[in-house]
Amino acid sequence: MVSFQKHIKYGSKEIDYELIFQDRKTLGIKVFPEGNVKVFAPLDSDTDKIETKVKEKVRWIMKQQKEFFSYHPLTPTRKYINGETHLYLGRQYKLMLVEATNNEVKLYRGKIIISHKKNTKPSTVLNKWYKQKATEQFNTVLQSKINLFKNYNIEEPEISIRTMSKRWGSCTAMGKVILNPELIKAAKGSIEYVVIHELCHLIHHNHNKAFYELQEKIMPDWKKWKERLEHSLV
Numbered sequence: 001m002v003s004f005q006k007h008i009k010y011g012s013k014e015i016d017y018e019l020i021f022q023d024r025k026t027l028g029i030k031v032f033p034e035g036n037v038k039v040f041a042p043l044d045s046d047t048d049k050i051e052t053k054v055k056e057k058v059r060w061i062m063k064q065q066k067e068f069f070s071y072h073p074l075t076p077t078r079k080y081i082n083g084e085t086h087l088y089l090g091r092q093y094k095l096m097l098v099e100a101t102n103n104e105v106k107l108y109r110g111k112i113i114i115s116h117k118k119n120t121k122p123s124t125v126l127n128k129w130y131k132q133k134a135t136e137q138f139n140t141v142l143q144s145k146i147n148l149f150k151n152y153n154i155e156e157p158e159i160s161i162r163t164m165s166k167r168w169g170s171c172t173a174m175g176k177v178i179l180n181p182e183l184i185k186a187a188k189g190s191i192e193y194v195v196i197h198e199l200c201h202l203i204h205h206n207h208n209k210a211f212y213e214l215q216e217k218i219m220p221d222w223k224k225w226k227e228r229l230e231h232s233l234v
Contacts, residue, residue: 006039008051010058019050029057031064034166067207080122086112088133090187090228097122105129127181134161134184141188141195142177148218154202168229171198190229193222 003020017029017037027050028040041050054061078084084095093112100115103125107113114122138159146156157177164170169179177198183191196219204211215222 006051008054008058010055010062013062015054015058015061017054019047021045027053029054029061031061031068033068033170035065035068037061037065064207078123080126086126087185088112088130089137089184090190095122103128130184131161131181134179134181135159137184137188137191138179138195141191145192145195145199145218148196149199149203152203154199157199157202169194169198171201175202177202186229187225189221189225193219193225193229196222 003018005016006019007014007016015037017039019039019041021041021043024040024042026042027045030038030040032038039050039054078086080095080097082095082097085092086095087093088107093107093110096111096113098113098115099118101117102115103117103120104115105112105126106115112126114125116122116125138161142156142159155175157171157175160176160178161181162178163182164178164180167180168183169177171177177195179194179198183194186194197215200211200215200218204214219225
């Protein structure tokens with residue numbers, strides 16, 4: 001296998017891609033969740049013809065990248081100071097910091113109250129609480145939605161919580177669903193959308209027509225919750 005880094009221009013934009021020569025009969029183009037593009041070509045392919053084929057697929061490539069990028073979480077910088085706003089289940093809360101003898105987080109009258117030991121960072125306490133709540137909420141959502149897939153012969157997946165810089169969720173070939181703890185800051189409907197999105201991937205692994213038809217069937221208003229997810233976590 002031989003590979004080269006290439007790029008093509010489309011208007012004012014440039015698209016980088018990795019050209020990989022393999023022992024295969026046809027040309028294949030794949031866009032990955034991180035936005036990178038790989039072109040798989042037969043060993044005896046003409047590079048000019050490959051570039052022509054890639055140019056013909058530019059609009060499709062950009063559409064796939066846009067879809068994946070819209071699914072990436074926003075990661076605004078937080079200072080963890082009194083009065084700063086933080087999200088939980090789609091609602092804004094003002095931060096209140098209290099130095100104490102134990103570490104604890106409470107919600108009270110529109111505030112997230114972080115009690116923390118003198119040598120413990122409030123961010124550490126809050127992030128631990130977020131992960132605990134994420135585990136509870138995500139599993140609750142899974143339990144409430146898995147029955148919608150009873151006719152598709154899939155087993156109830158294990159949910160794993162993992163921080164990801166570019167994705168809200170993913171699923172493995174072994175059927176495990178991985179969710180970003182940042183998702184706990186989103187509205188419940190958006191969490192349901194991501195869980196359903198990943199459950200649909202256990203049946204259809206790619207973003208093809210069959211995948212979107214299933215997602216539409218299971219959650220007709222998924223576009224609303226996807227859009228809210230994309231624009232709310234700021």
